[in-house]
Amino acid sequence: MTTGLAGGASRDRLGVWCGWVLIAVCAATPLFAWLAPKGFAALVALGGLLTLPAIRIEDDDRPGLIVLFAALIWAAVSTIWSPFHPSRPDNNTILKLAAQLPLYWSLISGARRADPRLQRLALAVLAWGLTAFAVILIAETITGGALYQHLRNVAYAPMRQDIAEAKLGHATFVMTALLPLVVLGGPRRLRPGMGLVMVVGAGSAALAFGSDAPVIALVVAPLVALAVWRWPSVAPKLIAVAAAALWLGAPAVVWAVRHFTDYAALQRAVPQSYAMRLGYWSHAIDWIRLHPLRGWGLDASRMFAPGIDLHPHNGSLQVWLELGGVGAIAAAAFWAVTLLRLSRPRGDLAVAAAAACAAVYLVFGFINFGIWQDWWVALGALIVVLAGLHQPSTSPRLSE
Template sequence: MVAAGRLYAAGGGLLAVMPLAMVLANRSSPAVVGLAALAFLAGRCLEDAAACREHLLRPLVSALGGTALAFLAWCLVSLSWTPFPASALRVLGEFLPTLAAAYLLAALAPGRIPAFAPRLAAGVIGLAGLLIAGDLASDLALERALGRRVAAFVHNRPALTLDLVAGPVALVLWRRRARGPATAVIALAALGVLRSISGAAQLGLLAGAAMFALARVLPPRIGIGLAGLGLGLAVALAPVEGDLLARIMPEAAHERLVQSSSRARVAIARSFGASVAADPWRGAGVGTSARFAETPVAGTVPPEMRVLLGVGHPHNSFLQVWAELGLPGAVLASLALMLLLARIARLPQPDRAAALGLVAGTAAIAFVEHNGWAAWWTAGLGAAISWMRAASKPGAITGSGMDDSA
């Protein structure tokens, strides 16, 4: 069907260029992913509306899909006690539409991505890495030319996006026996990430690469077990992260990490951890991190711990879940992560190693850096998962973009 093929070409092109869009406008990924998702949705509906519904509904009735829906339902339930419903609705108003677009893309794009898209994505990722490195080396000449704010951190989000998509795109190319472009994608993405000032992006790159290497050489059960242990500890220890680091982190380590504001991060983690200890059962409500210092639970925290509750978020998505959604949110998030690993365990190599690398890199970033509900982050994850799923479908990327086996 010609019309559907054109829509798939548009969607595949948008999916491919998203990393470059982030370099040029570092909040653009939700719009790009949203348009790509709409293109694939329209194409699938034109091709076969009944099959499209099946692709969208089938994952939601699985154990993983049901757990994810339960987590989202708990987020909505928490609106009943949040002290800032307008702020929470603004957060969800950005997060939920982007999450829906990411889901549409991951469910519908694999099997319909046109043949040109992986090589276009490879070129875009390479260009994005070079632009980040070159712009920072030239004292942000690109930002000056574009008339934008001149600050090195503007490339942090693009670098984090490269962390997410480079491995899955390389896997697609590797599956198509394009070994040179696959290697170049990883190398140039790493250049941009390592040249950036984002410690989170660099940590994500190292964690993802290490997990990929281990998963390639270890027996499957051990690789999955290590990932499960890491994710379980990330959730379980999040409320006491600050106290643990305050006790075991030497002063020399803080000196080496002065650019990452490690002392402030430890103090922030201790403050949010104290709030979790004060109300561990239900949390303050979804989307409250931006105004956490004004929540009722903040008033129960020791005075010396309250100041840093006003920083906007705890710089740890696992801790953010605890602080906002309490024990039920943490349990549902943990269950979803374990069910995800069970899915990954069934993948063949090298897909399993690449997927575990993506999980490890994502978890490492989430543990140290950002707001878990950020739309740009959700969009990047949706793009990465779409490429991962495309790689796992034999023959899913074709000249016409049409594959009846999908």
């Protein structure tokens, strides 16, 4: 009987379609990472729209999706008492989250459904693309971002040097968040070389352009991957407990540091960016204490200037501040359920890489970005998509 991709196309057109959509998303990812990281929301949403026919919820998915749906309902209810009132659709967080959940899940389902050969091709395309991007980052490091500035000047308008450097530093977050799963998708013999190029590219650019967190990520990721590979049953469970504890206990940690140390001296001792974060965190726990259960409402962080500039730069504190203890419990439950699913009786490279990416995402979320930022949510979904591409396809198989 006819077998292979051609035969599969006649039996499973949807799997082939999903595969090509994923290839296109993977091919575009390095360009978005370099030139327009904030465009990831549009890229992932478009991929989800194109793969909507593949959307499925499997038995193992239900606990995490139930938590996400319940959290979405609570966030919508919290807009009733939130002091922030969106003036247009592009700053209406609850509308965007309501659209992102099904669209992003659709692309995750599409990654699982994609034809196996196209799954592998998509991963290879991304591995080669991010390797090339890493080489570009090395060149940008040497030239002080000259290529990026030239492209921006030609396409848009002149950009100040410090802003260009900040944009390139931003790109290193994308590279390091995806790196473990991307390297694993490259040709087996070339993975060590590709990984080395990516590490050098991301690390050198992060150091040159003032992004501390990606440098931390390059240390955290291999340690987590090694732990999950070496102790595949226990390590994911420990990481799940640690993640849940961080989501629930962040206000207590900040309170303890402020109460038992000289907080002002600590702020003076650290770099300015971290001193500002310490200030945001201190203000956040004071306001959390006033509404510890319900929070101040979705996007309320925007209204606490000058004590907090847009958000506390800590995902846990932002959830506590806006959605209260109810939201924090939901966040802890989601991460616990997600990470517990990685527990295996035997070591698995794909699982170890997924755990490493999850750990990096958590590190960034706890010290850098607003939790509802569109590109940031999309990047998290893209990590899950890559993990899905490493799973056996759910496309129907041909029988003899």
